[in-house]
Amino acid sequence: xxxxxxxxxxxxxxxxxxxxxxxxxxxxxxxxxxxxxxxxxxxxxxxxxxxxxxxxxxxxxxxxxxxxxxxxxxxxxxxxxxxxxxxxxxxxxxxxxxxxxxxxxxxxxxxxxxxxxxxxxxxxxxxxxxxxxxxxxxxxxxxxxxxxxxxxxxxxxxxxxxxxxxxxxxxxxxxxxxxxxxxxxxxxxxxxxxxxxxxxxxxxxxxxxxxxxxxxxxxxxxxxxxxxxxx
Amino acid sequence: xxxxxxxxxxxxxxxxxxxxxxxxxxxxxxxxxxxxxxxxxxxxxxxxxxxxxxxxxxxxxxxxxxxxxxxxxxxxxxxxxxxxxxxxxxxxxxxxxxxxxxxxxxxxxxxxxxxxxxxxxxxxxxxxxxxxxxxxxxxxxxxxxxxxxxxxxxxxxxxxxxxxxxxxxxxxxxxxxxxxxxxxxxxxxxxxxxxxxxxxxxxxxxxxxxxxxxxxxxxxxxxxxxxxxxxxxxxxxxxxxxxxxxxxxxxxxxxxxxxxxxxxxxxxxxxxxxxxxxxxxxxxxxxxxxxxxxxxxxxxxxxxxxxxxxxxxxxxxxxxxxxxxxxxxxxxxxxxxxxxxxxxxxxxxxxxxxxxxxxxxxxxxxxxxxxxxxxxxxxxxxxxxxxxxxxxxxxxxxxxxxxxxxxxxxxxxxxxxxxxxxxxxxxxxxxxxxxxxxxxxxxxxxxxxxxxxxxxxxxxxxxxxxxxxxxxxx
Numbered sequence: 001x002x003x004x005x006x007x008x009x010x011x012x013x014x015x016x017x018x019x020x021x022x023x024x025x026x027x028x029x030x031x032x033x034x035x036x037x038x039x040x041x042x043x044x045x046x047x048x049x050x051x052x053x054x055x056x057x058x059x060x061x062x063x064x065x066x067x068x069x070x071x072x073x074x075x076x077x078x079x080x081x082x083x084x085x086x087x088x089x090x091x092x093x094x095x096x097x098x099x100x101x102x103x104x105x106x107x108x109x110x111x112x113x114x115x116x117x118x119x120x121x122x123x124x125x126x127x128x129x130x131x132x133x134x135x136x137x138x139x140x141x142x143x144x145x146x147x148x149x150x151x152x153x154x155x156x157x158x159x160x161x162x163x164x165x166x167x168x169x170x171x172x173x174x175x176x177x178x179x180x181x182x183x184x185x186x187x188x189x190x191x192x193x194x195x196x197x198x199x200x201x202x203x204x205x206x207x208x209x210x211x212x213x214x215x216x217x218x219x220x221x222x223x224x225x226x227x228x229x230x231x
Numbered sequence: 232x233x234x235x236x237x238x239x240x241x242x243x244x245x246x247x248x249x250x251x252x253x254x255x256x257x258x259x260x261x262x263x264x265x266x267x268x269x270x271x272x273x274x275x276x277x278x279x280x281x282x283x284x285x286x287x288x289x290x291x292x293x294x295x296x297x298x299x300x301x302x303x304x305x306x307x308x309x310x311x312x313x314x315x316x317x318x319x320x321x322x323x324x325x326x327x328x329x330x331x332x333x334x335x336x337x338x339x340x341x342x343x344x345x346x347x348x349x350x351x352x353x354x355x356x357x358x359x360x361x362x363x364x365x366x367x368x369x370x371x372x373x374x375x376x377x378x379x380x381x382x383x384x385x386x387x388x389x390x391x392x393x394x395x396x397x398x399x400x401x402x403x404x405x406x407x408x409x410x411x412x413x414x415x416x417x418x419x420x421x422x423x424x425x426x427x428x429x430x431x432x433x434x435x436x437x438x439x440x441x442x443x444x445x446x447x448x449x450x451x452x453x454x455x456x457x458x459x460x461x462x463x464x465x466x467x468x469x470x471x472x473x474x475x476x477x478x479x480x481x482x483x484x485x486x487x488x489x490x491x492x493x494x495x496x497x498x499x500x501x502x503x504x505x506x507x508x509x510x511x512x513x514x515x516x517x518x519x520x521x522x523x524x525x526x527x528x529x530x531x532x533x534x535x536x537x538x539x540x541x542x543x544x545x546x547x548x549x550x551x552x553x554x555x556x557x558x559x560x561x562x563x564x565x566x567x568x569x570x571x572x573x574x575x576x577x578x579x580x581x582x583x584x585x586x587x588x589x590x591x592x593x594x595x596x597x598x599x600x601x602x603x604x605x606x607x608x609x610x611x612x613x614x615x616x617x618x619x620x621x622x623x624x625x626x627x628x629x630x631x632x633x634x635x636x637x638x639x640x641x642x643x644x645x646x647x648x649x650x651x652x653x654x655x656x657x658x659x660x661x662x663x664x665x666x667x668x669x670x671x672x673x674x675x676x677x678x679x680x681x682x683x684x685x686x687x688x689x690x691x692x693x694x695x696x697x698x699x700x701x702x703x704x705x
Contacts, residue, residue, distance in 0.1 A: 055686035059705035082642025122591035179685020
């Protein structure tokens, strides 16, 4: 009995919580609180689910992961929620020759395309918009990604509290993003080799704003006398 | 066996147009790509290739030089040179070689690719052909193609401009039956004697029993007929990429200034970089030669202390080298040679790591297009417009200038949607007028606004104070 237990203990796929300093490669986000919560960043391969609304800086959050790793490979956008704009890509730091957009007509096709992209070994990251993925499909993508040294980002609509317990996917990382009081709040539902973390807040700027103008207005407020005062 | 024959009917013209548009896009020459151009063969006194603009004027293939000049006095004439065209065909074969192993060069304007042994690697005929067709369209070559069981049969079908991908025996047989006998490689003597007895179609000929024909025609004719039927497979010499790099480029116009040569040499260096990358090599010396009409060839080596392979490093060295050169007369063509290579060190394993990436990329795009349709994938390209609607195009246009903007959203909607929710403005206004040459004119004030959920959108107010949402920042 004891022998069989120790045999089981030696199995390489059994992970213990005390083994925090795992030697797997991670890509840093360049956001310290998030990197700390994820033990160094997002895993370099595998499927990552990000549940968020479209337009809260969910892509810019991955700027460093997308642009500074494996730069010779492609980044593929599958079924994006609009027409992808080249100047935005250039501002982010992606060359347009490195980017491929795939539009599909059904969700089945987009899963197929994602799997082909991951298996082709030509892609650094496959970004897929898909609302309801089954555990089986997620597993397929996860295996395709880890075997071919690629990352797959799956963007889905925000999940309700009650249903998220029900759907736990076999993936490396499951994040939920939300904006709360002008800060990006991140909840880690699930991460491989780590604990769930709630409520990581980041101040994340992903669009230009009128900050400079406001600052200048405040600094140069005309006090007391004005140049052309009419008395 | 299944071969495809690719008949490149205007290689010289394609090469000329490609060079002149590249030059045009770098903004150095004021050539317009729509002026009439034709290729003239001096030996037969015939126009053999011509572009659209020339066709519109009324010039046709087969016209003499005088007739062409009479129809259009300002037509641009390129003399035909068989050796040059063979060289271009070889370059095309070099380009296709990473995608297809068995390539046979046929005369100066056709090449045959064996498909049946490739199908299993590509996972189907459709994916294979999409990959090849994409590479051909990237090479900007006009071609007719067809498939058949032998090179000879495929050639006849390609000359017939079949342009369809057949892989079943029946389809090929039907297509072949329709072709005229004049397209075959039979000698004129044989053709006329067949015509006398009323045989003008291939079908009639193939229906005849071989022993009947054997009594009347010589051995060569009979062998050719059996290859057309697919009964005999003659041996063909396969194309082998050369063991050293040699690229000759005929310039689209005479160049007197070394500075203007740089963009053309850059194209050659790009090809050199591809060549080196595919073989995991780099080099420390290249040879550049300028050819003139009268003066002897000017040849000079360019050496670098460190073996390297990237375009940028070679280009900077080359520009320095050719800057002080005084050209005795205008240059008409440039050759770039490289025959001393060095192996990559084992320490630069990163180089080895991404070697096959480019081919994997092409195969992937071919496969996706095969299943999802041709318009399902695109690579977004920057366009020369400041309007959000036209900033990104799927196809690379000739202009090189791109408009950079830091307020462009990640995604735009197909058409602006009326703004229905309450938002708070975080950036703006930016007032943009549209481009007057696009028809209707408008003026819009653009803002970046945030909804109560934190979603940031590109919104605008039009002249009638209506609010619209146009894009989204992810």
